[in-house]
Amino acid sequence: MSKTNQPAWLDNAVFYEIYPQSFCDSNGDGIGDFNGIIGKLDYIKELGCNAIWMNPCFESPFGDAGYDVSDYYQAAPRYGTNEDLKRLFREVHKRGMHILLDLVPGHTSVEHKWFRESMKAEKNEFTDRYVWTDSIWESPEGMGCIRGISDRDGSCAVNFFSHQPALNYGFYKPDPDKKWQQPMDSDGAQATLGELKNIMRFWLGMGCDGFRVDMAGSLVKHDEDGKGTIKLWQNVREFLDNEFPEAAMVSEWGEPDKSLLGGFHMDFLLHFGPSHYNDLFRCDEPFFSKRGNGDVSEFVKKYIENYEKSDKKGLICIPSGNHDMDRLARGCYENDLKTAFAFLLSMPGAPFIYYGDEIGMRYVENLASVEGGYGRTGSRSPMQWDNSTNAGFSSAPSDKLYIKQDDRPDRPTVKSQSSDENSLYSEIKRLIAVRQSHPALQSRGEIKFLYAEKNTYPLAYLRSAENERILVIINPSDRATSFDCEYSLKEKIYSVGSGLSVDNGKITVPPCFAGYFEV
Ligand code: NOJ
Numbered sequence: 001m002s003k004t005n006q007p008a009w010l011d012n013a014v015f016y017e018i019y020p021q022s023f024c025d026s027n028g029d030g031i032g033d034f035n036g037i038i039g040k041l042d043y044i045k046e047l048g049c050n051a052i053w054m055n056p057c058f059e060s061p062f063g064d065a066g067y068d069v070s071d072y073y074q075a076a077p078r079y080g081t082n083e084d085l086k087r088l089f090r091e092v093h094k095r096g097m098h099i100l101l102d103l104v105p106g107h108t109s110v111e112h113k114w115f116r117e118s119m120k121a122e123k124n125e126f127t128d129r130y131v132w133t134d135s136i137w138e139s140p141e142g143m144g145c146i147r148g149i150s151d152r153d154g155s156c157a158v159n160f161f162s163h164q165p166a167l168n169y170g171f172y173k174p175d176p177d178k179k180w181q182q183p184m185d186s187d188g189a190q191a192t193l194g195e196l197k198n199i200m201r202f203w204l205g206m207g208c209d210g211f212r213v214d215m216a217g218s219l220v221k222h223d224e225d226g227k228g229t230i231k232l233w234q235n236v237r238e239f240l241d242n243e244f245p246e247a248a249m250v251s252e253w254g255e256p257d258k259s260l261l262g263g264f265h266m267d268f269l270l271h272f273g274p275s276h277y278n279d280l281f282r283c284d285e286p287f288f289s290k291r292g293n294g295d296v297s298e299f300v301k302k303y304i305e306n307y308e309k310s311d312k313k314g315l316i317c318i319p320s321g322n323h324d325m326d327r328l329a330r331g332c333y334e335n336d337l338k339t340a341f342a343f344l345l346s347m348p349g350a351p352f353i354y355y356g357d358e359i360g361m362r363y364v365e366n367l368a369s370v371e372g373g374y375g376r377t378g379s380r381s382p383m384q385w386d387n388s389t390n391a392g393f394s395s396a397p398s399d400k401l402y403i404k405q406d407d408r409p410d411r412p413t414v415k416s417q418s419s420d421e422n423s424l425y426s427e428i429k430r431l432i433a434v435r436q437s438h439p440a441l442q443s444r445g446e447i448k449f450l451y452a453e454k455n456t457y458p459l460a461y462l463r464s465a466e467n468e469r470i471l472v473i474i475n476p477s478d479r480a481t482s483f484d485c486e487y488s489l490k491e492k493i494y495s496v497g498s499g500l501s502v503d504n505g506k507i508t509v510p511p512c513f514a515g516y517f518e519v
Pocket residue numbers: 064067104160214215252323324
């Protein structure tokens with residue numbers, strides 16, 4: 001534990017997100033599995049990542065890629081057994097790395113036995129496990145619902161897709177006229193919370209290092225300011241502090257002032273909500289584009305707001321992408337990607353690299369939806385390892401792959417990129433190594449933005465920790481640009497591109513450049 005009550009390993013963690021379906025298939029059935037992942041751990045370590053977030057791997061009908069759990073205590077057979085998963089944990093630890101599982105606390109699959117019991121008209125142990133109204137004719141306000149599929153006279157709130165019924169953690173301020181809105185301390189809500197702790201206890205006991213928590217801010221209903229949900233997570237925090245003080249918790253919440261208060265160690269910056277994250281890489285004119293028509297200022301404004309609100313803890317994780325967004329390489333190309341990673345790998349919080357982004361894997365266009373992916377399916381195609389069959393992902397016949405691969409002849413692979421010093425992969429590997437050897441660039445180093453003007457380049461910020469101060473200057477555009485800087489540059493620590501010049505406090509930044517300088 002560091003002095004800040006957070007597991008020390010998070011301070012210099014660089015995460016790699018594994019989407020287990022698509023990473024590596026060891027048994028030739030066309031879909032990835034735990035043993036496939038184990039076989040690739042050395043690859044992840046070699047890249048420099050020291051932590052893994054693995055998407056849900058529990059029993060599920062996979063109507064939402066496993067975010068529709070039907071048994072929280074069982075690994076999905078298509079990935080392997082609980083024993084295989086335990087071995088994965090051990091193999092990760094053997095390499096000095098850590099692994100977070102994906103915890104889906106807000107909803108289950110309609111196939112979960114709790115829901116099957118809960119649907120029954122007769123009262124039973126699971127009657128209050130989900131959020132039900134007490135008449136089929138009444139919908140839970142502000143939420144979608146499932147109704148008319150069993151004899152139970154009620155409508156059940158859903159959290160995401162209509163096959164994902166919402167678990168009952170209670171209402172922050174239940175409406176006294178609606179008896180079905182149970183308070184947070186009701187028996188039903190408390191039983192759900194107790195079960196959530198059991199699930200966490202089970203997997204932490206098996207050896208995982210913590211959780212990325214799905215839709216963490218959504219648990220308590222009618223809770224606009226998140227006060228109830230914060231309270232709930234504080235309760236979980238207490239349980240963890242007592243039983244698993246080393247467990248790491250990262251939230252999919254997008255409001256660090258709330259999630260950190262709830263006891264999470266880190267929160268994600270997300271592609272939805274007011275974050276302006278999309279201004280960076282995923283809009284018509286992203287900032288990270290050599291066209292140079294982007295605007296980073298709104299993103300920075302929002303980032304600073306969150307940074308201040310979270311007490312300058314800065315534990316906001318900025319992912320390169322994830323299984324819900326377009327591939328980074330859909331809107332950014334070649335040098336854009338290099339400068340993008342120079343940014344991602346020099347920001348506070350832990351960076352998250354979505355599998356394949358390190359080789360610039362592309363979004364596969366025009367795919368039919370798989371496992372509830374819809375437009376997300378193109379970002380979930382199987383990993384491209386080498387030039388063997390199915391790019392080394394699987395020995396199954398190509399038409400048996402559960403998602404079609406990028407079949408363009410120039411598709412990037414790990415093999416081609418790792419043998420090329422100028423590739424994106426090699427650049428990222430160097431950038432991670434630089435981050436790992438400079439505390440100022442790591443999770444807890446402070447950040448001060450020096451230049452982030454509207455519709456203008458470059459972006460410049462100062463990172464600092466103890467005696468180290470590093471100035472980061474990034475100009476993704478294909479035009480040279482300059483800014484006035486009060487700091488004098490000492491040594492160059494690293495750069496993508498070259499040719500920066502300083503004259504009398506004015507720094508001129510060459511096109512497509514990113515550099516880290518000691519000041
Ligand atoms: C967020 C997950 O990242 C996404 O993939 C999933 O569909 C929803 N939550 C629902 O669990």
